[in-house]
Amino acid sequence: MAQIIRPYGDTMDDGKVQLSFTLPVPHGSRAMEAARRIVLAWGFHDCEVVHAAPMSDEFTFFVVYAATRHGIDWDTVEGDRDDSEKSMTMDEINTFIREKIGRKVVVVGACTGFDAHTVGIDAIMNMKGYNHHYGLERYEMIEAHNLGAQVPNEKLIEYAEAHNADAILVSQVVTQKDSHVHTLTEFIELLEAKGERGRFICIAGGPRISHKLAAKIGFDAGFGRGTYAEDVATFIVRKMVQEGRR
Amino acid sequence: MIRNKLNLPQDKIEKARELAVRICAPVLEFIEAHTTVTVERAALRLMGADGASPDGVPVPNLVVDSLRDRLGQGAALWYANALMTKGWDISELNRQIAQGFNVASIPLADRNRAEELASELVRRQLARIDANRAYREAKQEEYKGHNHSPLLYLIVATGNIYEDVKQAQAAALRGADVIAVIRTTAQSLLDYVPYGATTEGFGGTYATQENFRIMRQALDEVMERERRYIYQTNYASGLCMPEIAAMGALERLDMMLNDSMYGILFRDINMYRTFVDQRFSRMINAYSGIIINTGEDNYLTTSDAFEKAYTVLASQFLNERFAYAAGLKPWQMGLGHAFEMDPSIKNSILYELAQAQMAREIFPEHPLKYMPPTKHMSGDIFQGLVMDNMFNFVSKATGQGIHLLGMLTEAIHTPFMMDRHIAVETALYVMNGIDAIMDEIEFRPDGLIVRRAQEVLDRTVKFLEEVERIGLMESIEKAMFADIARPRTGGKGMDGLVEKAPDYCNPAEKALESALGLKGRK
Numbered sequence: 001m002a003q004i005i006r007p008y009g010d011t012m013d014d015g016k017v018q019l020s021f022t023l024p025v026p027h028g029s030r031a032m033e034a035a036r037r038i039v040l041a042w043g044f045h046d047c048e049v050v051h052a053a054p055m056s057d058e059f060t061f062f063v064v065y066a067a068t069r070h071g072i073d074w075d076t077v078e079g080d081r082d083d084s085e086k087s088m089t090m091d092e093i094n095t096f097i098r099e100k101i102g103r104k105v106v107v108v109g110a111c112t113g114f115d116a117h118t119v120g121i122d123a124i125m126n127m128k129g130y131n132h133h134y135g136l137e138r139y140e141m142i143e144a145h146n147l148g149a150q151v152p153n154e155k156l157i158e159y160a161e162a163h164n165a166d167a168i169l170v171s172q173v174v175t176q177k178d179s180h181v182h183t184l185t186e187f188i189e190l191l192e193a194k195g196e197r198g199r200f201i202c203i204a205g206g207p208r209i210s211h212k213l214a215a216k217i218g219f220d221a222g223f224g225r226g227t228y229a230e231d232v233a234t235f236i237v238r239k240m241v242q243e244g245r246r
Numbered sequence: 247m248i249r250n251k252l253n254l255p256q257d258k259i260e261k262a263r264e265l266a267v268r269i270c271a272p273v274l275e276f277i278e279a280h281t282t283v284t285v286e287r288a289a290l291r292l293m294g295a296d297g298a299s300p301d302g303v304p305v306p307n308l309v310v311d312s313l314r315d316r317l318g319q320g321a322a323l324w325y326a327n328a329l330m331t332k333g334w335d336i337s338e339l340n341r342q343i344a345q346g347f348n349v350a351s352i353p354l355a356d357r358n359r360a361e362e363l364a365s366e367l368v369r370r371q372l373a374r375i376d377a378n379r380a381y382r383e384a385k386q387e388e389y390k391g392h393n394h395s396p397l398l399y400l401i402v403a404t405g406n407i408y409e410d411v412k413q414a415q416a417a418a419l420r421g422a423d424v425i426a427v428i429r430t431t432a433q434s435l436l437d438y439v440p441y442g443a444t445t446e447g448f449g450g451t452y453a454t455q456e457n458f459r460i461m462r463q464a465l466d467e468v469m470e471r472e473r474r475y476i477y478q479t480n481y482a483s484g485l486c487m488p489e490i491a492a493m494g495a496l497e498r499l500d501m502m503l504n505d506s507m508y509g510i511l512f513r514d515i516n517m518y519r520t521f522v523d524q525r526f527s528r529m530i531n532a533y534s535g536i537i538i539n540t541g542e543d544n545y546l547t548t549s550d551a552f553e554k555a556y557t558v559l560a561s562q563f564l565n566e567r568f569a570y571a572a573g574l575k576p577w578q579m580g581l582g583h584a585f586e587m588d589p590s591i592k593n594s595i596l597y598e599l600a601q602a603q604m605a606r607e608i609f610p611e612h613p614l615k616y617m618p619p620t621k622h623m624s625g626d627i628f629q630g631l632v633m634d635n636m637f638n639f640v641s642k643a644t645g646q647g648i649h650l651l652g653m654l655t656e657a658i659h660t661p662f663m664m665d666r667h668i669a670v671e672t673a674l675y676v677m678n679g680i681d682a683i684m685d686e687i688e689f690r691p692d693g694l695i696v697r698r699a700q701e702v703l704d705r706t707v708k709f710l711e712e713v714e715r716i717g718l719m720e721s722i723e724k725a726m727f728a729d730i731a732r733p734r735t736g737g738k739g740m741d742g743l744v745e746k747a748p749d750y751c752n753p754a755e756k757a758l759e760s761a762l763g764l765k766g767r768k
Contacts, residue, residue, distance in 0.1 A: 022664045053667065056416035061664045114432035114448060116513070119547060119621065126729075128550055131622075132590070148514070148730075150432065174431055174449045176405065176660065207625070207657060225625055 004071040015067040017044070022061050027054035035062040044068050080211040080224070087234040090134055097141035100241045107136055107236065108160045109169030110147035113183035117173035118149045120206050124169065124229050133228035142233065153187040160200060166245065167201040167236045170219075175208045181217065188218040201236055201245075250607055251689050252600075252699045258707055259608055262559075265710040266567040269718050274571055276518065277525045281750065283437065283742035285526045286310050286321040288488035291496075292530075292754035293322060293367035294336040296455070297344045298441035305343050306489070307438045312350040318747035322754070326364035328352045336367070365753040371496065372533070372757060378498035379535040385475050392474040396616070396641055396649035398673060399424035399479070403660050405447030407457045411464040416663055418468040418476045421670045424501060424648065426479035427461055429453050434484025434513050435738060439493065449660065453480050453490055458497035477501055479539070483509055485519075485739045487527035495534035501580065501648075502531055505541035506568040507561065511728045512544050516740035517719060528572030529758045538574065539648065540565040543584035543617035545728050551586040551621075552594075555601055556705035557727060558583050562609065563710065564718070573762030576611035580648050584617035585637040595636050597698050602644040603689075604699035613647025623656035630654045631672065638676040643683045649673070 009016025019039065025031045032049050039047045044066035051063035088096060097105055111121050123130035125146040127137040136144035145163060147156060153170075160168045170187055172180035184204050191197045197218070204214040205223045214222020221235050239245075287295075287306035297305045310321050328349035329339050343349065354360065400422040402413040407427075414425045430447030433440075443460060444452040451457060458480065465476040477500035482491040487504065494502055506524045509515035531538055542558040542565070549557065562581040569579050583605050587594040605614050618637050623630045634652035641649045651669040653661045661669075689695045713721045725731035758764075 020664065022662065053671070055663055055667045056419050059416060059663060061667050116431055116434075122548060126548075131588075150435065150513075176449050179431075179448050 002073040003075055005074045006071040007068065009067075013071075015069060015071075017066055017068060019064045019066065020062065021064075022055065022059055024059055026057060027052060027060045031060045032062075035060075035064060039064050039066050043070065087228075087231045088237075090139060090230055090233075093230060093233045093237060094139060094141045096237050096241075101141075101237065101246060103246075104141055104143045105167070105237060105240065106143045106145075106163055106165045107167045107169060107233075108145045108147070108156065108163060108165040109136075109171065110151035110156045111149040111171040111173065112151050112153050112156055112187060113172070113179065114150060115172055115174045115179070115183065116149045117171075120173050121146055121149070121169065121171040124171075124205060124223075124227070124232055129229055131228070133230060135229045136233060139229075139233065153183065153190050156187070157190055157194070157196070161196070165200055166240060167203060169203050169205060169232065172204065172206040172209060175206075180206060180208065181213075184214070184217050184219070192218075201239055203232060203235070205232070249684075251687075252603055252607055252696050253691060254604065254607055254699060254703055258703055262563050262703070262707050262710055263567075265707070265714050266563040269710065269714050270564060270567045270571065273521050273718055274525075274568075277522050279746055280518070280522045281317070281320065281744050281746050281752070282519055282522050282739075283310050283317070283744070284486050284523055285488050285752075285755075286313075286317060286744075287438075287486075288492045288526060288530065289320065289322050289752050289754040290325055291489060291492040292371045293325060293364060294371060295325060295340060295343075297340040299344045299346075302441060304438050304441050305340050308343050309349055312348045316350075316747075317744045319749055320746075320751040322364045322368075323354070323357070323360050323751045324349045324352075326367065327354050327360040329367075330360055330363050331355050361751055361753065364751070365757070368753045368757050371754075372761075375495045375534050378495065382475075382498060382500065382535060385469065389469070389473050389475050392472075393423045394421065394674075394677070396646045397423040397477065397613075398670065399426065399477075399615075399648055399650045400666055400669070401426045401428050401650070401661070403428040403450045405430065405449070405451055406445040407443055407451055407460050408445065410451055411461060413663060413666075414461060415464055415468050417666050417670070418465060419472065420667055421674060422476070422651075422666075423474065424477040424479055425461070425465060426501075426503075427451050427453070427457070429481050434481070434509065434515075437485045437739060437742065439486050439489050453493075455493040455497060458493060458499060462497055462499070477537075479503070482527045482531065482538075483541075484513060485509075485515060485523075485742070487520075487523040488530060491527040491530040491534075491536070494536060495530050499536060501537045501539055502527075503541065504528060504531060504538040505582075506565050507722070507727065508541035508544060510722060510732050510737065511730050512541070512548075514732065514737045516737035516743070517722060517732060517734050518743050519737075519739040522743065524568060525572050526755065528569060528574055529755070529762060529764070532569075532573035532575070532578065532762055533758050535578070537578050537580050537613060537648075538569065539580040539615040540582040542582040543586070546584045546586035547621050548728050548730070550588070551584070552588065552591060552597065555702045556709050558601075559605070559608070559702060559706040560709050560713070561727065562605065563706070566609070566612075571764075573758070573764050576609070577613065579609070579612045580615040581605070581609055581612050582615045582617060585619050585640060586617075586621050589619075589622050589633060593694060595640065596695055598637075599640050599643065600695040600698035601702060602640050602646060603695070604702060606644050606646070608703075615648040615650070616641050616646040617650050618652025618656075620652075620656050623652075625658055627654040627658075630656060631668070634669065635672050635676050638673045639680065642677045642680055643687065645684050 047066040126135040129135035211222040428450040431449040479501040482502040482504040509520040631654040
């Protein structure tokens with residue numbers, strides 16, 4: 001039995017959504033009508049333009065409420081990862097490593113290429129962590145090396161080789177012109193050229209990185225917005241044990 | 247006039263300033279004895295060197311690269327010598343250099359005459375900068391009182407200068423007082439400044455002199471229409487600090503991001519190189535009437551904003567000292583700080599208020615540059631908009647000078663035009679609604695806000711004492727700033743550092759020192 005879901009405003013299945021957007025037209029009643037028409041053209045009904053403001057002579061900003069009849073079957077939806085698989089806590093991860101791996105796990109991470117943003121890799125790796133989730137440096141059984149930003153892919157790989165890393169974290173924040181895809185692809189290609197892809201667990205991360213995207217490029221996993229250190233660590237240690245890496 | 251509401255102990259503030267003087271003294275001595283490739287290139291630009299080879303190598307780079315073995319004497323002399331010997335005018339010399347002519351191949355004819363000519367060339371460029379400054383001051387006088395307080399600062403970053411122009415004009419028309427064109431990712435690590443107008447960039451647009459000129463023209467159009475001076479901002483940071491400052495001076499930019507230590511800590515640029523570069527860049531900024539913006543906000547995005555608040559204040563004292571030593575006046579020192587505290591901390595907004603007020607009282611004449619929340623912006627744009635507006639409130643309530651508007655879509659994408667629109671509209675609402683608040687509120691003498699400010703000042707003095715004991719460069723090596731360790735011989739650009747020879751000649755530096763009253767400082 002299909003379970004069709006639709007947006008919920010204040011009544012089940014009313015299909016209500018809020019939209020805001022800009023049109024390259026001067027502000028006025030024609031602009032309001034254009035906004036209404038364009039929302040109808042997207043397949044919405046009961047469209048109400050509740051706010052329109054000029055942003056310059058040529059651009060107008062709108063807030064619009066509308067409703068949709070379209071729904072999808074909840075039973076056919078698959079997520080980016082298995083939601084029932086819960087991450088372990090820091091303490092559980094340390095115990096897991098002690099019992100099942102028996103030595104410190106070495107994790108090397110950097111934001112590579114021209115990307116200058118350390119915020120992602122820092123959130124996962126720095127002692128302090130992010131939003132009350134400690135970073136990998138805090139983990140007693142993890143040896144974490146955070147190389148910072150603007151690290152060339154080659155350098156990160158060399159560093160991982162020299163320190164016998166178990167896992168490499170590659171962070172990408174900037175996504176303009178798909179620069180993240182280029183950088184991540186180059187990373188995997190470099191590893192493959194060296195015949196070392198299998199040597200490391202490779203993880204990509206960043207606000208616009210999904211598991212699907214990362215897997216497509218050739219990473220073992222990808223972690224996006226809302227990820228904390230324990231999510232990444234759980235993945236690494238479970239995979240190590242699964243694959244018999246010691 | 248800034249009212250003292252926090253009862254901060256004056257002797258502690260003075261003590262911190264004395265410590266900053268002592269901490270910076272040995273570094274300034276080192277700076278005095280050295281030059282760098284980009285200082286020399288900036289000196290050439292201040293004589294009129296411009297243009298690029300067919301494959302894009304800028305003329306100042308071509309000259310400096312050809313003089314590597316004698317750069318300790320300064321590049322100016324050889325550029326002037328070639329000009330004199332060949333009998334060309336400046337544009338012909340630039341054209342010849344771009345096509346392969348090597349100034350180093352011309353033997354030094356008459357040193358005194360070459361130096362005189364070099365000084366004359368500098369005078370011509372400085373006259374252009376004088377005219378820019380006079381124009382800015384006249385326009386600011388004409389449109390006095392039409393800017394917002396604090397100045398509303400917005401960033402554009404499309405990668406294409408012509409697209410930037412559209413977004414910048416729209417932002418200025420909506421109320422922005424300051425437009426910054428963010429630079430393309432990694433320009434800070436280029437040891438040259440690209441030439442000409444550019445339409446490709448990642449996460450920003452190349453800073454080039456032509457791009458500066460295009461944006462200046464666009465902002466001046468809006469200025470005349472709105473009768474409000476629009477400040478143009480770029481980044482005199484990275485491996486080309488002084489060159490960007492020189493280009494900005496020539497094209498009448500009004501503000502430059504310019505920090506004495508940012509490149510070392512956050513871009514891994516060699517510390518000797520940065521210290522030498524920042525001095526000359528700041529002298530140029532000082533002379534051209536540019537307001538610098540320092541980068542203390544970065545300390546709080548890497549470290550915890552509550553625990554490490556003292557590192558911001560300590561860095562402000564050091565930036566202030568290095569700025570004075572380069573001839574900048576307090577009104578030109580946009581010392582940075584940020585609203586980055588973890589929102590789950592109880593009373594976090596009151597602590598932000600305490601620290602913003604503290605900065606205001608310690609640096610009363612400085613147009614403080616206040617940065618919005620970024621680290622704790624989650625993607626929940628509704629929550630983000632509220633955070634941005636608490637930041638707007640604190641900024642207005644404490645009389646900040648330069649207010650970088652937060653974007654509700656921070657951490658999601660480079661701002662849409664409508665994101666900026668929402669930022670301006672909501673900020674204007676808050677700031678208009680509490681216009682007189684600074685005169686209306688006092689703080690309880692034994693309250694949380696006063697105690698927090700005094701605590702941060704206390705810790706700052708202790709921290710500066712420790713830095714003074716160890717030495718600034720050693721402190722950076724030991725990760726005392728931003729939890730980042732940078733060895734003094736590590737980082738990028740150290741090969742561009744050169745010891746000045748006894749006969750070092752840099753007429754631009756000489757002219758600036760004399761104009762800024764820095765002469766005879768040893």
